[in-house]
Each structure stands twice: as structure tokens, then as C-alpha cells.
Amino acid sequence: QLVESGGGLRHPGRSLRLSCVASGFTFDDYAMHWVRQRPGKGLEWVAGISWNITIIDYAASVKGRFTISRDNAKNSLFLQMNSLRTEDTALYYCAIYSTFFHTFDVWGRGTVVTVSS
Amino acid sequence: SYELTQPPSVSVSLGQMARITCSGEALPKKYGNWYQQKPGQSPVLLIYKDNERPSGIPERFSGSSSGTIVTLTISGVQAEDEADYYCLSADTSGLWVFGGGTTLTVL
Numbered sequence: 001q002l003v004e005s006g007g008g009l010r011h012p013g014r015s016l017r018l019s020c021v022a023s024g025f026t027f028d029d030y031a032m033h034w035v036r037q038r039p040g041k042g043l044e045w046v047a048g049i050s051w052n053i054t055i056i057d058y059a060a061s062v063k064g065r066f067t068i069s070r071d072n073a074k075n076s077l078f079l080q081m082n083s084l085r086t087e088d089t090a091l092y093y094c095a096i097y098s099t100f101f102h103t104f105d106v107w108g109r110g111t112v113v114t115v116s117s
Numbered sequence: 118s119y120e121l122t123q124p125p126s127v128s129v130s131l132g133q134m135a136r137i138t139c140s141g142e143a144l145p146k147k148y149g150n151w152y153q154q155k156p157g158q159s160p161v162l163l164i165y166k167d168n169e170r171p172s173g174i175p176e177r178f179s180g181s182s183s184g185t186i187v188t189l190t191i192s193g194v195q196a197e198d199e200a201d202y203y204c205l206s207a208d209t210s211g212l213w214v215f216g217g218g219t220t221l222t223v224l
Binding site: 035042043044045048059060093101108110 | 150152205211214
């Protein structure tokens, strides 16, 4: 199970930190990802991090502004979002990357981020 | 930037076959995956590695791949299959990309 939190309302240019707490599986066995969905729009991959933090990738739309991290001891995934823009308004999901399926397997329910002046 | 192209909408009569395509230049080298998303719900994995179906997914859902196109086929569409469908794959750098999504309407 994945439970996201930390969403909220921010003005443009401000920061926000999202969290995703995992349970029911060995968290440090899996790469983790953030995916977002703008209101009424499609899915957009945001960032991913390997189980041992050696590989970190970002979508071009957030590179340099967002930072993905994890704390395996706390079964937690994070997304530090800086210099927020109105177009970052979205529902943010965390998801497990399964090496068996070679894709995202389990998804959380998401947390809503609204960026507005 | 890399794009995966899906038709915005597909309509099909109840009990008929629906096909949703996803095209991308890297698909001959990268797996295609399919997700179903119903309103207010998180995406659900339907097909992985082009044509594999996770346990618990009905057999009417199948996937195929040919060149730069992957296809999701729903045989004998049910009313509950009305949803948004997304393909997912990686570009040549390994960065993930979703298709724009296809809304399936069951008539």
C-alpha cells in the first residue's frame, strides 16, 4: 500500500514537499516513481529513483526544480517541489516500479497540489 | 521530446471488439504497457511487456506489438470497460512517457 500526503495550496514560486509512505512490501527492494495528472488531463511521469538511490531521473518539465528522494529506513519516498508554477497543479501519485512487470505496478491514491496566486 | 500517440477517443458497441493504438518511434526497442483509469480512481495495470496480462485482469484484455505501434484489444467489451486508457513506455534514454490517453465509450 502507498499513501501520499503533503499536498496543498501554494503561490507560484513557493515550495512544497510531498511524502509517500509504503507498507506491506520490502520498500528498499523497489525503485519508486512520481506521476502526476493535471485536472482533466492525462498522466505525466515526473521523476523516479532506484532502490539504492544510484539512479535518479526527472522529466524535462520539472528538472532543476523538483528533487526526488527516499528514506528506506522509514519506507518513505519524497518529492521536494521548488519554484512552483501554475502548471504544476495536479494530483500527484507515487508508484512502485516492478522488475517483474518492467513497469509501474502499484499506485497510491494521490495527493493534490494546487499552485495559484 | 519523445511522444506516444493515442487516439483521443474510441467508441464501441457493447459486446464488440475495441482496439486502441499507441505509436512511438522507440516502441520496436522498448516495451509498451497499458493502464486503465476510471473516474476518481488510480490507474490499474492491464498489460505489461507489450502482451502480458497480470493475474486478475480479465482475458478479454490483450496486447500486441508491431513495429512502432502497440495495440490494446478488448474483446467483447463490457459496460464496466468504459474508462480512460493510457499506454506507457520509455524513450531511448530510459525516461518514461505516457501516451495522451484514450477515452473508451461503450455504446
